[in-house]
Amino acid sequence: MPRNERTPLIQRVPVDERDRVRYPHTTVRRFCTVALIAIPLLTLSIVFLCLAISGQSDLFGDHGSESSRLVTSLSDSELPHAAWPASDGISYDKLKQILQSTPDANRAREWSKYYASGMHLAGKNLSQAEWTKDRWQEWGVESNIVSYDVYLNYPLDHRLALLENGEVSFEATLEEDVLAEDPTTGLKESVPVFHGYSASGNVTAPYVFCNYGTYKDYEDLQQANISLKGKIALVKYGGIFRGLKLKRASELGMVGAILYNDPGDDGEITEANGYETYPKGPARNPSSVQRGSVEYLSVAPGDPTTIGYPSLPGARRESVEGRVPDIPSLPISYAEALPLLKALNGHGPHASSFPSSWQGGGLGYKGVHYNIGPTPDSTTINLMNKQNYTITPLWNVIGVINGSISDEVVVIGNHRDAWIAGGAGDPNSGSASLNEVIRAFGTALAAGWKPQRTIVFASWDGEEYSLIGSTEWVEEYLPWLDEATVAYINVDVGAVGPVFDAAAAPLLNQALYDITAQVQSPNQTVKGQSVRDVWDGRIDTMGSGSDFTAFQDFAGISCINVGFGGGKKDAVYHYHSNYDSSHWMDVYGDPGFEYHIAIAKIIALLAAKLVEEPIVSFSALDYAVALKGYLKSVEKTGLESGIGEKFKKSLFKSLETSVAAFAEVAETFDSKAAELSLLLSQPDAPVSKSVKLYADAQAVNTKYKLLERQFLYAPGLDSRSWFKHVVFAPGLWTGYAGATFPGIVEALESGNKTALEKWVDIVEQRVDGAISLLDD
Numbered sequence: 001m002p003r004n005e006r007t008p009l010i011q012r013v014p015v016d017e018r019d020r021v022r023y024p025h026t027t028v029r030r031f032c033t034v035a036l037i038a039i040p041l042l043t044l045s046i047v048f049l050c051l052a053i054s055g056q057s058d059l060f061g062d063h064g065s066e067s068s069r070l071v072t073s074l075s076d077s078e079l080p081h082a083a084w085p086a087s088d089g090i091s092y093d094k095l096k097q098i099l100q101s102t103p104d105a106n107r108a109r110e111w112s113k114y115y116a117s118g119m120h121l122a123g124k125n126l127s128q129a130e131w132t133k134d135r136w137q138e139w140g141v142e143s144n145i146v147s148y149d150v151y152l153n154y155p156l157d158h159r160l161a162l163l164e165n166g167e168v169s170f171e172a173t174l175e176e177d178v179l180a181e182d183p184t185t186g187l188k189e190s191v192p193v194f195h196g197y198s199a200s201g202n203v204t205a206p207y208v209f210c211n212y213g214t215y216k217d218y219e220d221l222q223q224a225n226i227s228l229k230g231k232i233a234l235v236k237y238g239g240i241f242r243g244l245k246l247k248r249a250s251e252l253g254m255v256g257a258i259l260y261n262d263p264g265d266d267g268e269i270t271e272a273n274g275y276e277t278y279p280k281g282p283a284r285n286p287s288s289v290q291r292g293s294v295e296y297l298s299v300a301p302g303d304p305t306t307i308g309y310p311s312l313p314g315a316r317r318e319s320v321e322g323r324v325p326d327i328p329s330l331p332i333s334y335a336e337a338l339p340l341l342k343a344l345n346g347h348g349p350h351a352s353s354f355p356s357s358w359q360g361g362g363l364g365y366k367g368v369h370y371n372i373g374p375t376p377d378s379t380t381i382n383l384m385n386k387q388n389y390t391i392t393p394l395w396n397v398i399g400v401i402n403g404s405i406s407d408e409v410v411v412i413g414n415h416r417d418a419w420i421a422g423g424a425g426d427p428n429s430g431s432a433s434l435n436e437v438i439r440a441f442g443t444a445l446a447a448g449w450k451p452q453r454t455i456v457f458a459s460w461d462g463e464e465y466s467l468i469g470s471t472e473w474v475e476e477y478l479p480w481l482d483e484a485t486v487a488y489i490n491v492d493v494g495a496v497g498p499v500f501d502a503a504a505a506p507l508l509n510q511a512l513y514d515i516t517a518q519v520q521s522p523n524q525t526v527k528g529q530s531v532r533d534v535w536d537g538r539i540d541t542m543g544s545g546s547d548f549t550a551f552q553d554f555a556g557i558s559c560i561n562v563g564f565g566g567g568k569k570d571a572v573y574h575y576h577s578n579y580d581s582s583h584w585m586d587v588y589g590d591p592g593f594e595y596h597i598a599i600a601k602i603i604a605l606l607a608a609k610l611v612e613e614p615i616v617s618f619s620a621l622d623y624a625v626a627l628k629g630y631l632k633s634v635e636k637t638g639l640e641s642g643i644g645e646k647f648k649k650s651l652f653k654s655l656e657t658s659v660a661a662f663a664e665v666a667e668t669f670d671s672k673a674a675e676l677s678l679l680l681s682q683p684d685a686p687v688s689k690s691v692k693l694y695a696d697a698q699a700v701n702t703k704y705k706l707l708e709r710q711f712l713y714a715p716g717l718d719s720r721s722w723f724k725h726v727v728f729a730p731g732l733w734t735g736y737a738g739a740t741f742p743g744i745v746e747a748l749e750s751g752n753k754t755a756l757e758k759w760v761d762i763v764e765q766r767v768d769g770a771i772s773l774l775d776d
Contacts, residue, residue: 014735017389043371079402085680087677099604102440105593111432116424119189122417122462129395139442141397148472155194159384174224175289181279184422196293201328202384207232210227215247216732229253241735243294246325257329258338264362282571286335291419295466301724302471310476328385343367348372399457408453415463422581430494433600470547488551490561495595497566501539505558506626522594543738546729564595613676618704620666630740641762658767669774710770
């Protein structure tokens with residue numbers, strides 16, 4: 001692949017800035033240079049003049065007619081390779097056979113145990129990055145390490161104590177139990193419980209139970225006249241991204257936050273329902289603690305000091321105000337939340353007097369009444385959190401298999417860092433599976449395969465803090481990504497149960513249905529069932545929370561995220577806890593590593609489909625259908641808003657017309673693409689026809705590739721300009737879950753007519769841009 005400023009260098013080359021010794025005889029040198037260039041050009045001109053006079057088509061006059069020579073020359077220069085549209089080196093069917101047969105459960109288990117055997121916090125896992133790079137290179141994929149200097153925090157000290165009249169009545173250990181059955185829990189290099197980007201502080205105050213800490217929960221508390229200012233929030237995990245729980249608490253004057261996992265959110269598999277807790281059973285271990293980042297993910301991901309540009313050495317640093325919390329926080333287990341919850345008994349209203357979303361706590365059998373509080377001034381919590389903030393390197397591993405078509409690229413990624421020493425599920429079920437994907441492609445390369453399009457593999461660092469490694473890489477290579485990238489495939493938690501989960505840009509829906517029908521399901525009620533057969537077919541919209549975010553929402557690249565999760569009757573997954581370990585994986589998550597292999601096959605076959613098929617496997621019509629559904633949802637939100645009826649009825653008419661027109665154009669475009677694909681499937685097309693078809697294919701593929709980009713709005717969303725996509729963004733107050741037409745929805749929710757008209761107009765313009773692209 002030719003190198004230029006748009007190419008994704010897998011290794012930066014430093015430039016020597018020292019003064020160079022220059023050749024002193026510049027006049028003589030210029031004369032010699034001119035002569036050396038002019039003499040060969042003059043000779044060639046005489047030769048071609050003689051050929052034109054003699055009518056010969058080649059220097060030796062023995063290669064047939066002029067017309068046949070011109071066709072051959074044209075095919076050599078314009079076809080990506082002689083076998084096009086067929087695969088190069090080996091057949092597409094042979095490639096798929098290799099990708100299905102190579103992934104191996106024992107190999108995946110080996111990779112998983114390596115990754116989950118020690119601490120690998122972001123910025124502290126260089127040895128794992130080097131090991132990963134070395135494996136990929138062994139399998140035939142050119143790889144290197146790309147680093148960024150990023151702003152991170154590491155824990156120094158913490159304390160959480162319940163005080164009665166100033167005396168300690170309970171002191172939390174802030175540790176998870178060491179289990180004899182689970183060796184990972186006893187490692188000396190275990191990571192203390194803390195929150196990424198949490199504020200340092202030491203506060204003592206009464207506290208309030210704030211349910212899930214959603215925007216609505218805080219509204220409910222205000223409506224009930226519960227005093228929040230100066231209090232500490234005791235909050236359940238779930239519902240929204242953890243950082244946004246702190247954001248709203250801070251806005252309301254609260255001085256700290258404590259987060260815990262309530263077993264009431266674990267469904268049927270709880271101790272209260274008779275299940276034993278891990279390691280003896282599938283229920284949550286009472287001492288399990290969920291670590292995690294509290295950066296304001298819906299404002300912008302990535303390094304909070306370099307929003308919108310890469311954290312390269314020497315980069316300017318901006319203030320983190322408004323991007324990370326300004327109040328201290330700690331995560332705790334439900335075992336250590338019990339004394340705090342019980343101390344609320346009898347204080348303030350009961351959760352049953354609040355909306356239904358407040359009910360369903362799972363610790364009633366432990367004596368918790370779920371009173372709201374606040375506690376009296378005599379009952380307080382001392383919360384101390386001390387963090388070290390620093391600029392430190394982190395390390396992405398980037399591997400490249402160059403394709404015949406250099407400006408069409410598929411990127412596949414998984415993050416490598418974890419909050420704990422284990423991480424067998426998050427992220428290393430994905431890391432182990434990605435290694436098997438790469439090993440399978442390496443096997444195909446060894447068999448002679450040469451890909452049509454380029455494949456880039458990425459092992460990201462810093463995802464857990466706020467998608468840092470992937471975001472900084474996208475910000476650095478945005479010009480090249482914009483020009484070349486067809487799609488991004490993401491795997492995070494690859495396998496912690498038997499239920500297939502997917503989120504995707506609508507363009508990729510059909511490709512995913514096709515591929516899942518080709519992979520055998522490990523859980524078959526009928527012999528021969530595929531993953532598609534046992535999957536409900538639900539594909540979620542793209543939100544945030546993993547490394548696809550910068551690709552989809554900032555760069556406008558169609559993305560897909562896949563993995564196997566747990567169902568209602570499966571063991572509780574200990575997310576971001578020491579118990580996300582190799583032992584838990586071997587006993588409960590994926591004992592035979594069958595789902596690791598299933599997800600590896602899905603990723604590999606999906607990548608091969610996007611890389612090898614002459615027409616990119618996208619569906620513009622699916623995008624149009626999705627837009628119609630999103631618009632109906634927005635109109636429903638509009639009807640429920642406080643904006644005037646007359647205004648609402650006329651507001652969306654023009655946008656509805658544009659979306660309907662896009663659907664017509666998309667259907668026509670897909671039909672033409674399908675016809676072209678059919679022509680390309682016919683064997684033995686003459687070279688002259690192949691050249692014309694290749695030009696047609698490139699035109700179609702370029703439009704498919706750029707279609708997602710049409711929905712970018714350069715200034716970004718009003719309150720968070722990093723997010724450029726007008727169709728998809730994480731919800732402003734959810735963080736994880738995807739919001740559709742976010743600019744319109746946020747204007748409706750705020751009751752801002754001016755902003756609403758603006759965003760309806762912007763979305764309509766972007767839809768019209770998509771129409772122009774496909775209809776040109």
